[in-house]
Amino acid sequence: MDERSKKIQKILVIILVLNLIVAFAKIIYGTFTDTLSMKSDGYHSLFDGISNIVGIVAIFVAAKPPDRTHPYGHQKFETLASIVIAVLIIFVGFEIIHNSISRFTSDIQPTVTGLSFIVMISTMAVNLMVTEYERRKGESLNSEILLADSIHTRSDIFVSLSVLVALVAIEAGYPIIDPLISLIIAAVIVRAGIKIIMTSSNTLCDAAQLEEEVICSLAYEIDGVRDCHKIRTRGCKGDIHIDLHIMVLPEMTVSEAHAISHRVMDYLKEELEGVTEVLVHIDPFKEKK
Numbered sequence: 157m158d159e160r161s162k163k164i165q166k167i168l169v170i171i172l173v174l175n176l177i178v179a180f181a182k183i184i185y186g187t188f189t190d191t192l193s194m195k196s197d198g199y200h201s202l203f204d205g206i207s208n209i210v211g212i213v214a215i216f217v218a219a220k221p222p223d224r225t226h227p228y229g230h231q232k233f234e235t236l237a238s239i240v241i242a243v244l245i246i247f248v249g250f251e252i253i254h255n256s257i258s259r260f261t262s263d264i265q266p267t268v269t270g271l272s273f274i275v276m277i278s279t280m281a282v283n284l285m286v287t288e289y290e291r292r293k294g295e296s297l298n299s300e301i302l303l304a305d306s307i308h309t310r311s312d313i314f315v316s317l318s319v320l321v322a323l324v325a326i327e328a329g330y331p332i333i334d335p336l337i338s339l340i341i342a343a344v345i346v347r348a349g350i351k352i353i354m355t356s357s358n359t360l361c362d363a364a365q366l367e368e369e370v371i372c373s374l375a376y377e378i379d380g381v382r383d384c385h386k387i388r389t390r391g392c393k394g395d396i397h398i399d400l401h402i403m404v405l406p407e408m409t410v411s412e413a414h415a416i417s418h419r420v421m422d423y424l425k426e427e428l429e430g431v432t433e434v435l436v437h438i439d440p441f442k443e444k445k
Contacts, residue, residue: 160394161219164299165212171286171305172208175201177281185275189267192259193322193337194276196252197315199346201279204309207241211301214240228433231395238304238356245349252342259335266334268327276323280316283309297402298394298430301358304352311348315341337423362390366428371398374427380404380416382441391432398424399435406440413438 181196214237222229287309294302300407318337325333348370372384383403391397402420404413424434 158219159188160297160299161214161215163293164215164297166300167214167290167293168208168211168305171290171309172205174211174282175205175208178264178282179205181275181279184326185272189269189270189272191266191268191319191323191326191334192255193319193341194272194332196255196338196341197276197312197319199252200248200312200315200341201248201283201311203244207244207308210237210240210244211305213237214301228397229395231392232360234299235280235356235392236302239353241301241304241308242349242352242356245352246346249342249345249349252338252345256335256338256342259338261334263361266326266331268323272323273320276316276320280291280313283312283316287313294379297313300393302354303393304356307352308348314343318344361380365389365391365396366398366431371400371424371428374424375400375402375420378416378419378423380408380412381420383439386437391430394430394432396428396431397433398428399434399437401439403439405443406442418442 179198179201182194182201184198186193186195186198211234214233218230218232218234218237220226220230287306290302290306290309293299294306318340322334322337325331325337366389368387371387371389375381375384381402382405384400385403387398387400388400389396389398400420402417404416408416417438420436421434425431
């Protein structure tokens with residue numbers, strides 16, 4: 157396993173522990189006080205932990221080197237794991253919707269104490285730190301799974317804020333606000349899941365990862381390149397593949413043209429972050445009439 161993958165796994169393990177602490181604090185206290193919004197938020201955090209486990213396994217697989225069955229490597233397993241996480245998120249959202257609708261016809265009266273507010277504010281502080289930490293690490297390591305999980309964790313903060321509103325409403329004598337807030341939580345959760353699926357699907361469907369103009373302008377900086385066209389990019393953050401055609405003077409020898417293609421490959425890898433493979437096709441240059 158390379159150094160990048162080890163760092164991502166270590167980050168996910170740290171976040172897993174924090175998510176489980178947050179989840180059980182909210183679930184246990186929410187169950188004890190019959191506060192549906194708090195308990196729903198707790199299950200949301202619990203599935204954050206499950207998604208971390210999925211991520212840890214996916215990073216282990218994605219770090220494997222290319223082989224005969226996967227000649228381009230296993231990096232897309234990380235993207236696939238992001239979609240699995242998103243599906244789990246959406247499942248939790250619909251489960252909360254079901255529980256919220258059931259609560260409208262229930263006689264259960266939630267209980268709010270000072271400890272309820274302490275639990276929610278403390279867990280919000282943890283989520284805020286986790287979100288910022290995960291986002292920074294995801295950007296520095298070009299990790300789709302960390303960035304996807306940071307988006308999810310960020311939604312937890314707004315969810316927890318809505319739970320605080322529900323607690324205030326219950327204390328003020330409006331318990332009906334509890335299931336209403338839970339429905340809002342569910343909507344936020346489902347929206348976060350859909351957003352992750354849309355982003356990850358672009359990678360799995362080989363959507364372009366870089367602007368053609370940027371690649372072409374860099375290729376022109378290499379002496380001997382007369383034209384650049386048929387540029388294609390695909391892959392994921394940290395593992396972008398480029399293939400392109402360049403034109404050189406037809407009187408060049410094969411060795412000279414080959415040397416230019418290698419200079420283009422090396423330069424693109426050096427200048428463009430996350431580029432791991434570059435395939436250059438040589439064409440003879442023809443003056444436009």
